[in-house]
Amino acid sequence: MEITSLDQLDPNATYSYADYLKWRIDERIELIKGKIFKMSPAPATRHQLHVGEIYRRLSNHLYRNSCKVFISPFDVRLTPLKKSDSSKIYTVVQPDICVVCNPAKIDSKGCIGAPDLIVEVLSPGNTDKEMKEKFEIYEENGVKEYWLVEPDHHIVLVYKLNETGKFIGLKPFTESEILTSEVVEGFEVLVKDIFDV
Structure with a gap:
């Protein structure tokens, strides 16, 4: 039977x-870990402006x-780093933006492994x-850097993976500060410029 609606799937x-x-x-x-998560049908204009x-x-x-940088919709297939059998994939996410520096992770269906x-x-x-x-899944799959952009308060929360495989949160980056990245060498942006679009 062809599945054309979420109603046909067992939650x-x-x-x-x-x-x-x-x-x-x-x-x-x-x-996410084999469970279905419905995404919002169409993100709000403000959300899209910030992502863009x-x-x-x-x-x-x-x-x-x-x-390479990719924008949603773009399938990222993840398997936990510490799992012995990673042949079956139970997590497929579509981050707003991801950067992948290992070309071997990119294929015709998206990205296999952590951006x-x-x-x-x-x-x-x-x-x-x-x-x-x-x-949790980005941490356990080894994403090196994770940014959460908070439009209501005009801040960016940055988490970096430490040597033990845990995210360490930096202080929130506010509008007057320059946001940089350890994994995207030389990249910087004034936080205010993300929100003044």
Whole structure:
């Protein structure tokens, strides 16, 4: 039976990336540890402006670079680093923006493995998911740097993976500060410029 609606799926079941590829569902979804998470149908204008500005700046900075920047929708398939059998994929997410510096991770379906940098712009419908579920999976899958952009307060929260595989939060970057990245060498942006679009 062809799956064309979320109503046809069991919300308590565990699904894999192989299942995900067979579905013909119009709604945007992500799989997190085999569970279905419905994404907001269309992000608000403000959300898209912030995503677009960060993407534009990263893309310009990485022009002709081995690191590549991608914007949602773009499938990122993750398997935990500490799992012995990673042949089955149960997590497929679509971050707002991701930077991948290892070309071997990029294929025709998106990215397999952790991007080096993930940027998520918070909005009322996604805050809980980004702050808890995605934080945990990005950490356990080895994302080196994770930015949470908070439009209501005009701040960016930056988490960097330490040598023990745990995210360490830096102090919030406010509008008057320059945001830099350890994984995207030489990149910097005045936080105010992200929000003044």
